[in-house]
Amino acid sequence: MATKTKTSFAEGQLKTIVERIERLEEEKKAIAADIKEVYAEAKGNGYDIKILRKVISLRKKEPEERMEEEALLDVYLAALGMVPGEAEEAA
Incomplete structure (x- = not known):
């Protein structure tokens, strides 16, 4: 009977x-x-x-986390030669 009660519960x-x-x-x-x-x-x-979604995503993050991501993005873009103004300087 106790087993049935436990099972029922x-x-x-x-x-x-x-x-x-x-x-x-x-x-x-x-x-x-x-x-x-x-x-x-x-x-x-x-x-x-698309930009609105990005803004909302960024607002969810702590400022330090955003800054770290932005710094890494800058490093990656620079490594790929995609930094604005850099192409003009190279030419």
């Missing part, structure tokens, strides 16, 4: 967890649709969506 707990995840997945879909709508609005107002 575990099944109920599992069902609750699955239902919570399903509910959150639905909320996530709704939020994703809202975000898509805001991007469409921004595009309709003339904003570049």
Whole structure:
């Protein structure tokens, strides 16, 4: 009898967890649709969506992390000869 009670409890707990995840997945879909709508609005107002996404991505990072990424990007671009003004100096 005790085993059946434990099994019943575990099944109920599992069902609750699955239902919570399903509910959150639905909320996530709704939020994703809202975000898509805001991007469409921004595009309709003339904003570049690719750049807007980059700005949002950068705002999520700490200033130190952004600076480190920018420094590495500068190193890579320089190594590839892609630094603005560098091509003019070489010519």
